[in-house]
Amino acid sequence: MARHRDFRNRTFSDDYDDDDVYGHSVEEDSCMSPSDAAQWIYDRSRNQQIQFLQNHNNIQEETEEDLADTSFSSQERRESIDLRSLNLDEEDEAKLMSCLDELRNVIGEAVADNILIQTVIKHNFDFSKSLDDILNRKTKEPEVPKPELVKPVVLIDPVKAPVITTVENTPKVVATNLEPKTVGVVKGFKVGQDGSSSSQPQTPRDQSPCTERLSKTEQVDEIKSTPKVKENKVDANALYVNERGSDKDHLYIVVIGHVDAGKSTLMGRLLCEMGEVSQKTLHKYEQESKKIGKQSFMYAWVLDETGEERVRGITMDVGRAQFETKTKRVIILDAPGHADFIPNMITGAGQADVALLVVDATRGEFESGFDLGGQTREHALLVRSLGVSQLAVAVNKLDTSNWSQERFNEITKKLKTFLKQAGFKDSDVTYVPCSGLTGENLVKSPTEAELLKWYNGPCLLDVIDKFNVPERPVSKPLRLSINDVYKGTGSGFCVAGRIENGVINKGDKVLVCPTKEMAEVRNISINEMPSNVAFAGDQVSVTLTGVDMQNVSVGYVLSDPIQQVPVTTRFEARIVVFNVKVPITKGFPVLIHHQSLVESANIVKLKALLNKSTGELVKKKPRCLGNNCVAVVEVEVCRPICVERYKDVKELGRVMLRVAGTTIAAGLVTDIVNT
């Protein structure tokens, strides 16, 4: 059980700007920090605007203008079918929507919605069959011309002579069948002269508002050059089978839910039942928690390790622990529930394969967590937006309702409707009645007479064991997104993060992006065990040398030096707007959450408003965006970041937009814009 804390490198200025925030009671309705309050002076006229928004969803501009970018306004789109004409009942409509979303996630916008809809209905809402059908059909269609690739660049310091970042011959395991990759042109960004260790330390990522842009002369020129790295064509898939063939699959599970839903207690108790916590340790927690009047939190202490968390009785950072089921090694990421710590929750969710949503069944408590303002909905939407599609829902604390079946049904009914709308397929969600405090239905079948009367489903452990482990894209170019930077023992320093794509070996040369400095991998550890190699899907800690620790931050990406991660300050995204208090207009400032990175940004273009159900174009260049709309926007980030198009690397192609401590939208990166 361990966690790395790296507040030095964190960039959550909205959440941590002022120490006073930590003094607030968890019962407070508002979680806005003073800096947010200063930033969001819209409060002045909030009443008017809220009223305005309530009456005007999806507000449109009066005048019609031509859209320069017509990539999504094809003739096919105009032929799309109106869902109402299909006469589907509510459930079939939800199934259709969830299937369409899944299909769009995979194939993007390449196929018209009417074709997708017909295919889904033809296959009775079966996603796999529909996808097969579409893909087979697609191969027969003429190829759509691809957008021009962004050319590779090397970043230079404009005041010094441009020197190309060159990489030594590096024997390593790389993908064998890859096309040349793209790198975005970066503006307003400097690296050291030799490209391998910067002589000019970077500004911390959290201290540069968009308004303080670097001057034109500081913008980076484009140099058509690719670092010279010799590929050693070792088959990554074969290596994976060789190294991991006999191991249990690793499954990362993020535990989410409203504050005090009982997440840490549930996980702590589960670990105790699995024999992962000694009796001696548990006894110690019992005595110590009693001393400070928090005995009911003794199981939560297994995961809430810091003094502040224990005294306050809330989780603040992501707690980690692991255990084994029959078929898997499960790594738990216990996320904080309180709204103040959503950035940490997002960091946890960004590492997860699947999620466990914990809801408090106590009457009144479920309702306050589920209704607007509670974190149940926000967490579920966030994990879905981050690509998690399999979910277990622990209907927890059912002991407080005497194991009432009616209460269980009431809660699951509400959640089913919501989760379907949020994009979870019914078949991917399992509901488990349980109690973390009493241990009921966690690792073995229920013993409570009242529960036995109506429940004969699986216990929580069985549900976890049945999760499918997502495919690991080991043969793609390396992408490791950094979620922690810390000084280890010995030479160099450590970065922790999840390998999204590819393989990393001890001794590899890797490119630290967006700064594009070369570093060498000195050591690798997986779940605190040393290893020579790690693969996509692993959460690793890597010791780096050859680069200054000051020049590496949370949110950076370790990239394959040849097939580099795109770096840009501008990208286009298709966003879903959840919850805005003022309409989104051109220039709207937001905080972008991309993996563990938090960066100031502006929505610089509202390119199109799309129909929420069909995805067809409703309005070109809308003047503003209200709640619950789907739109294509262009986002400009204050400093270069590493993003991929969603269709290339899903994990690096998703963004979250937050304002004043609230998630207002989630989006998929559809294009990387050359600036």
Ligand SMILES: Nc1nc2c(ncn2[C@@H]2O[C@H](COP(=O)(O)OP(=O)(O)OP(=O)(O)O)[C@@H](O)[C@H]2O)c(=O)[nH]1
């Ligand atoms: N009756 C009952 N109480 C529970 C149960 N599980 C947790 N609790 C109590 O709920 C309170 C909150 O539990 P935590 O485990 O800290 O909740 P949490 O969701 O991890 O809280 P945050 O991480 O801070 O959001 C504690 O007082 C627990 O004893 C349960 O199954 N039944």
